[in-house]
Amino acid sequence: MSRTAFAFLMAGIAGVVLIAMVVAWRARVRREPAVQGLGAAPTGAVIVNFPKASYVSTTPVGAPFERAVIPGLQYKGYAALTVQRDGVTIEVTGEDPVHIPSENVVGSTTAGGRIGKVVERDGLSLLVWRAESSGTEPRELESSFRFSNPGEQQTFAEAIEKMSNNTTQEDA
Template sequence: MSRTGFAILMAAIVVLVLGGMWIAWRARARRDGGLAGASLMPTGEIVAVFPRASYVSTTPVGSPFERIAIPGLRYKGFAEVTVRRGGVTIAVTGEPPVHLSVDQLTGTATAGGRIGKVVEQDGLSLLQWRPEPQTPAAAGSAPAPRTLESSFRFAAPPEQQAFADAIATIVTTDQTDTTQEDA
């Protein structure tokens, strides 16, 4: 095989791989497009603001390597996380903000890794929540949405603890902060 033929073959393989990745991402975005946070920004007193948290990903609880592509939480980046009495707003740079009402929140946890980031044990903070379907489904026709975890990396452990404390103050149900280790 000549050099030109080899170069053409390698270019074709790269194009096929990149095309497959693009098609898979579009399918994931369509699949998860029906999940969302609350439609309105949470109200109430501001409990805490984290202006430069590193947003990692959103995954289903128990599936740390399955990224969920919800509008506003599709891509990694720095985020401003605002915790109010009525819920949480996550504003990832370059994305529309995602609002989560306090009724959607189920608690917090920590982990050592998620798809897109591996750090020391308990180095990631997880915000656990239930999405609201955007399209109303007939009663009993669709399974209940899974509980999701949005993961954040904070600059220092005190900031990570402040985040967990802020969420604990607004979540009214009896939740335990458990550590979920990755498989």
Template sequence: MMNRPLFALIFALIAILALAAMWWGWRARARRDAGVVGAPSAPSGERLAHFPMVTYVSTTPVGEPLVRVSAPGLRYRGRAEVSVFQGGITIEVTGEAPVHIPLAQVRGSGSAGVRVGKAVERDGLALLRWEADGRELESSFRFDHATEQREFTAAIDALSSGEPPTDFTHTTQEDAR
């Protein structure tokens, strides 16, 4: 029969091994995705839309919604500020460095219900499709209000299609209510 101290020691060793494996895996993912970066400076042009309180969920490869990309500035889920400019998009996740995606890397928008880190109703997540380091990516966002999600999608679609921007308003949290 196993005594309590021996059982506690075995359990602690298993827990330490599991945590070490998770740490090693995350570091390997961060090294793999280190080349996924946007532009070094903010996009140029007029700001078409601004979303000061959005939940950034994750960035995944297109077609792989459960594989997180550990890109600098987009590693962790959190509250974010997203701005859409004529020259691209800026994503500022709280506690992370801002990510600037130039217009040339923007591929369009979309919606989803499931991404790594979040499952919501059908089409409850807004997607930003973009390219970096030769990879097609999707960054997902959860908006507090459906009007914000529609405005985000319209702004992204206008950018990616090359159409002149339509009448987007500068959104604030109070405007969306």
């Protein structure tokens, strides 16, 4: 086989693989229940702002290798992450911002890996939240972030706890 024929063969295989990936992703988007209940931008006092956190993925709780398809949270990249008294805003570069009301936030935890990234033990921060889906019961999701240092990771956990405590006090 000549080099030219081999190059065309490899380009054809790569093209078929890319087309299959696009078709599979679109099928996944169609199967995924639409997320509802993501509110308007929070207006409360800012607890903490991370202008450049690394957003990894959003997955269902208990399924760390199954990416949830949510507009604004589909692709990994850098994100501006803001925790306010009445909610959390995640703005991944190039995507529309996602606003999660504080009543939908369950808490935060850590993990060593999620789809798209494996790091040291407890190296990822997880925002655990509840999303209303069309036609189904609410489901819990985990959005994962990688911060540049453990201090930021601790600050994030404390901010989520502070926001959650504020919501609990308002409900009482």
